[in-house]
Amino acid sequence: MTRTVLPIWDTLKSLGEQALATPINALFEQDEQRQDRFSAELESFYLDFSKQRLSNEGFDTLLQLAEDVQLREQIQKLFSGERLNNTENRPALHTALRLPAGNPLLVEGEDLNRAVQETLQRVKLIVEKIHSKQWRGFSGKAITDVVNIGVGGSDLGPQMACSALDEFTVEPAKSIRIHFVSSMDGTQIFDVLNTLNPETTLFIISSKSFTTVDTFYNANTAIAWMQEATRDLALVMQNHFIAVSAHPDRMSDWGVPESNQLPFWEWVGGRFSLWSSIGLSIAVKIGFDQFRALLDGAHAMDQHFLNTPFERNIPALMGLLGAWNATFLGCNAHTVLPYDGRLGLLPNYLTQLEMESNGKSVTKSGKTVPYDTCPILWGDIGPNAQHAFYQLLHQGTQSVACDFIAPINRYHGSKKCEETSSQLRNQHTLALANLLAQSRVLAFGNKAVSATDEKDLHRIYNGNQASSVLLFNELNPFTLGGLIAIYEHKVFTMSVVWNINPFDQWGVELGKKMAKTLEAALLNTDSEHPFDASTNQLLTKIKSERSS
Amino acid sequence: MNVYLYGGGLRAFVTSVCLAKIGHTVYFYEPNHNVSDLIADYQFEFSLIELFNYYLEQQQIHLIEELRSLDDSNAVHWLFFDEQFDPSFNSLAKDIINLSPRSHHHFILSSLAAIGTTDSFHQTVIEQSPLARVSTFCFPFIKVREGQSIHDFLHRDLLVVGCAESAKLPSTVKTLLEPIIQAAKTIFVTRNATAELARSTINGMLATRLSFMNEIAAIAEQRQVDIKEITQIISSDDRVGAQYLTAGCGFGGKTLPAELENLKANFDIGSEGATLISSVQCINESQKEVLFQKFWRYYNTDVYGKTVAIWGGAYKSGTGRTHNSPIHAILKAFWSQGIKTTVFDSQATQSLIELYASEPLFTAVSCPYDCLDQADALVITGWNSAEVPDFNQIKANLKKPVIFDGRNLFNSSEMQSLGIEYFGIGHGLTI
Numbered sequence: 001m002t003r004t005v006l007p008i009w010d011t012l013k014s015l016g017e018q019a020l021a022t023p024i025n026a027l028f029e030q031d032e033q034r035q036d037r038f039s040a041e042l043e044s045f046y047l048d049f050s051k052q053r054l055s056n057e058g059f060d061t062l063l064q065l066a067e068d069v070q071l072r073e074q075i076q077k078l079f080s081g082e083r084l085n086n087t088e089n090r091p092a093l094h095t096a097l098r099l100p101a102g103n104p105l106l107v108e109g110e111d112l113n114r115a116v117q118e119t120l121q122r123v124k125l126i127v128e129k130i131h132s133k134q135w136r137g138f139s140g141k142a143i144t145d146v147v148n149i150g151v152g153g154s155d156l157g158p159q160m161a162c163s164a165l166d167e168f169t170v171e172p173a174k175s176i177r178i179h180f181v182s183s184m185d186g187t188q189i190f191d192v193l194n195t196l197n198p199e200t201t202l203f204i205i206s207s208k209s210f211t212t213v214d215t216f217y218n219a220n221t222a223i224a225w226m227q228e229a230t231r232d233l234a235l236v237m238q239n240h241f242i243a244v245s246a247h248p249d250r251m252s253d254w255g256v257p258e259s260n261q262l263p264f265w266e267w268v269g270g271r272f273s274l275w276s277s278i279g280l281s282i283a284v285k286i287g288f289d290q291f292r293a294l295l296d297g298a299h300a301m302d303q304h305f306l307n308t309p310f311e312r313n314i315p316a317l318m319g320l321l322g323a324w325n326a327t328f329l330g331c332n333a334h335t336v337l338p339y340d341g342r343l344g345l346l347p348n349y350l351t352q353l354e355m356e357s358n359g360k361s362v363t364k365s366g367k368t369v370p371y372d373t374c375p376i377l378w379g380d381i382g383p384n385a386q387h388a389f390y391q392l393l394h395q396g397t398q399s400v401a402c403d404f405i406a407p408i409n410r411y412h413g414s415k416k417c418e419e420t421s422s423q424l425r426n427q428h429t430l431a432l433a434n435l436l437a438q439s440r441v442l443a444f445g446n447k448a449v450s451a452t453d454e455k456d457l458h459r460i461y462n463g464n465q466a467s468s469v470l471l472f473n474e475l476n477p478f479t480l481g482g483l484i485a486i487y488e489h490k491v492f493t494m495s496v497v498w499n500i501n502p503f504d505q506w507g508v509e510l511g512k513k514m515a516k517t518l519e520a521a522l523l524n525t526d527s528e529h530p531f532d533a534s535t536n537q538l539l540t541k542i543k544s545e546r547s548s
Numbered sequence: 549m550n551v552y553l554y555g556g557g558l559r560a561f562v563t564s565v566c567l568a569k570i571g572h573t574v575y576f577y578e579p580n581h582n583v584s585d586l587i588a589d590y591q592f593e594f595s596l597i598e599l600f601n602y603y604l605e606q607q608q609i610h611l612i613e614e615l616r617s618l619d620d621s622n623a624v625h626w627l628f629f630d631e632q633f634d635p636s637f638n639s640l641a642k643d644i645i646n647l648s649p650r651s652h653h654h655f656i657l658s659s660l661a662a663i664g665t666t667d668s669f670h671q672t673v674i675e676q677s678p679l680a681r682v683s684t685f686c687f688p689f690i691k692v693r694e695g696q697s698i699h700d701f702l703h704r705d706l707l708v709v710g711c712a713e714s715a716k717l718p719s720t721v722k723t724l725l726e727p728i729i730q731a732a733k734t735i736f737v738t739r740n741a742t743a744e745l746a747r748s749t750i751n752g753m754l755a756t757r758l759s760f761m762n763e764i765a766a767i768a769e770q771r772q773v774d775i776k777e778i779t780q781i782i783s784s785d786d787r788v789g790a791q792y793l794t795a796g797c798g799f800g801g802k803t804l805p806a807e808l809e810n811l812k813a814n815f816d817i818g819s820e821g822a823t824l825i826s827s828v829q830c831i832n833e834s835q836k837e838v839l840f841q842k843f844w845r846y847y848n849t850d851v852y853g854k855t856v857a858i859w860g861g862a863y864k865s866g867t868g869r870t871h872n873s874p875i876h877a878i879l880k881a882f883w884s885q886g887i888k889t890t891v892f893d894s895q896a897t898q899s900l901i902e903l904y905a906s907e908p909l910f911t912a913v914s915c916p917y918d919c920l921d922q923a924d925a926l927v928i929t930g931w932n933s934a935e936v937p938d939f940n941q942i943k944a945n946l947k948k949p950v951i952f953d954g955r956n957l958f959n960s961s962e963m964q965s966l967g968i969e970y971f972g973i974g975h976g977l978t979i
Contacts, residue, residue, distance in 0.1 A: 239849055
């Protein structure tokens with residue numbers, strides 16, 4: 001089907017104009033039961049989107065939009081492994097990575113779940129070997145430090161999950177430190193290596209293509225460092241390097257023995273890959289059983305996305321609202337605000353998931369999109385951001401949509417003594433109070449406090465900043481899996497509305513190519529350069545002042 | 549005197565034999581276990597068990613199946629347990645007192661339990677039986693060595709007894725222990741907590757010396773120095789003393805590990821913590837793997853499918869017990885790498901078979917030379933040093949003549965002249 005703009009687009013546009021003219025508090029005055037219809041739940045998850053700038057009619061129309069873009073069919077195609085990633089001619093089957101064992105998934109005649117389960121079993125064995133202190137370095141000492149070297153999807157997801165689930169570290173992993181190294185400039189690897197003993201360090205080289213320059217510069221530094229301790233390269237590769245990639249041949253060429261290779265597949269996008277063997281570091285930290293719970297949580301959300309009517313479908317609703325805000329309300333900024341420090345890396349993780357997926361301007365049929373797509377996304381731990389960028393949310397000139405995220409319960413099973421626990425629970429209560437306060441003030445402005453008219457302009461809060469609140473009972477591997485899956489499916493929903501391919505990332509290619517040329521230009525001794533005047537001058541500047 | 553003993557274990561057997569030997573009548577009450585099963589656990593303490601059976605025949609030791617009411621105005625009840633206080637002793641004490649409410653009950657506790665255990669038992673007993681006359685004592689086993697426990701019990705260099713109330717022994721206890729008090733070189737009667745902490749400190753100190761020497765052995769290895777010479781030299785300095793200075797493949801048994809835990813338990817989590825004690829434990833645990841690590845390096849980590857012969861399974865020679873023995877860590881390390889293990893131990897084979905019969909890579913043999921065939925190395929964690937092994941047979945049977953010795957039993961130049969590659973702990977060849 002080719003389309004640029006569906007007929008319903010015009011309706012939504014005029015509804016958008018109406019919405020911008022309607023203050024949020026008027027929506028609540030018009031419909032006293034608004035919060036009932038504008039909310040959805042799944043087990044421990046609860047989404048309230050009644051503070052979005054959306055009327056009942058607007059909501060009806062958005063649901064109609066979902067029908068018109070054939071969202072249901074597209075979801076089914078996604079889950080069944082159709083080649084939705086049209087520019088790379090392959091499916092995007094992150095949902096297959098969290099299938100329960102024994103649920104076959106036939107794609108083009110092959111049961112993909114078999115390979116998935118086999119790989120999970122290999123992850124499990126590696127984790128057990130590390131936990132039982134039987135994964136040994138060249139000298140025979142057990143591994144105490146695991147360093148994940150990867151970038152983008154091979155770094156952000158595992159690191160975010162490890163940091164969110166720190167308190168779920170299993171006993172055998174408490175004596176194992178996990179480090180993440182990504183930046184090509186060597187900052188992290190330089191710092192990390194200073195604290196490690198080569199005899200007891202295990203590197204995980206995570207790269208889907210197994211060609212990522214950033215990762216291999218770091219990996220080569222790691223090898224050089226290992227070889228200061230033992231010259232025998234085969235010994236180093238055998239005992240100190242695990243490779244995770246969709247290209248076994250490249251892992252072998254690089255010298256990683258087959259026993260230390262963990263596969264994943266071309267049909268898994270990097271930013272959707274933490275569920276695969278890319279998540280090895282997560283499994284090392286929280287143990288295989290809890291890693292399985294993370295997958296199960298995502299799988300439960302998959303089923304919800306697949307089977308629930310859109311009116312009560314959390315990821316679909318969030319996706320439709322995302323498209324509504326960006327495309328029909330002209331709101332080109334989105335901020336994610338977890339009121340729980342454990343989710344501190346979530347916003348950063350989502351910048352890749354959302355912007356690398358939907359930061360596109362070409363439709364699936366190869367035409368330029370005539371509407372706005374993915375907004376600029378950023379965020380931070382909510383309570384901290386209150387002291388940073390909330391000023392702009394409250395009184396700036398930009399329209400920003402906000403996601404407030406929090407677990408309802410925290411510190412209830414804390415091992416700390418009762419007095420400390422109760423104090424900690426008070427802190428979480430305070431965080432929840434702030435979340436509710438901010439979403440109220442952002443929606444209703446001064447009217448949230450009193451009806452009196454404020455005279456000083458600098459004390460005026462206009463409100464009408466759209467937000468949703470996403471609550472869940474508590475943060476654990478299962479709910480974190482669900483939370484991440486919500487955003488994955490939200491991203492997919494938006495891509496369907498915008499008719500773009502969320503699974504490729506051609507936009508990052510040209511820069512990589514150009515960097516190779518410029519690396520050569522930096523290393524040669526030429527004084528004349530063939531680039532643009534700005535780049536030529538910068539090259540001259542750097543080369544003249546660089547100490548050899 | 550009549551003495552009532554409760555709870556099993558080596559200390560209970562030693563005490564009952566020694567009390568019988570000095571003329572007391574012992575009533576042994578152990579409702580939870582069959583006493584003959586408990587005896588079977590100590591079958592390798594030949595003389596101890598023989599004496600125990602002898603005194604049973606002589607009716608100086610009685611096995612009783614029910615608590616009985618006592619006529620004595622003073623009764624002595626000796627309670628035995630290991631690291632964990634057995635809470636059923638609280639109700640036992642209540643029953644004992646209820647059966648003989650008019651007696652003065654003297655409870656003696658011998659255990660490896662945490663500091664404060666004796667006093668908290670005393671507190672519980674007087675709270676649950678407020679009208680009873682009760683005294684409580686701590687009788688630590690200090691320097692009672694397995695294998696020579698009767699001698700050590702009766703001829704103490706150091707006798708420490710703790711008391712709950714005044715640091716004075718009442719005449720009942722004095723009479724009971726009279727011959728032991730006479731024989732002891734030094735006697736301290738003190739508070740219970742003092743006696744307990746002294747016991748833990750002595751054992752903790754010994755453990756610390758061992759881990760210290762193991763750390764020094766690693767330096768010796770690097771510097772091509774023989775740790776056995778170092779031990780000889782430093783033990784000639786009387787400030788250092790001669791005991792517990794042997795480098796090896798890690799200490800085990802119940803006492804030293806339990807005492808380190810007892811000491812560590814006094815530090816709050818989150819505070820600076822028991823840094824020295826934790827290091828002692830940590831060094832010891834990694835020391836248990838040192839023989840495996842040498843094997844791993846010797847074969848350049850290419851070890852899958854290999855076979856090792858292992859001599860020794862007990863935590864030390866002269867006993868059949870394997871508590872905390874390095875054998876467990878060694879076996880797990882070998883199996884994890886797919887290495888077959890064939891183990892010989894003159895006394896511990898049975899208990900290893902009970903533990904590991906289902907392990908596919910485990911075999912036990914009853915003759916030391918039976919395990920050598922097709923083995924890629926001989927690993928020694930224990931060997932009766934009085935017996936000289938037949939090195940020619942070792943050399944002939946092993947696939948490769950290489951020995952990893954966790955007890956530094958043999959002379960390295962002799963091994964060299966026999967054509968055996970010999971790796972000890974800070975002794976022999978270095979790898």
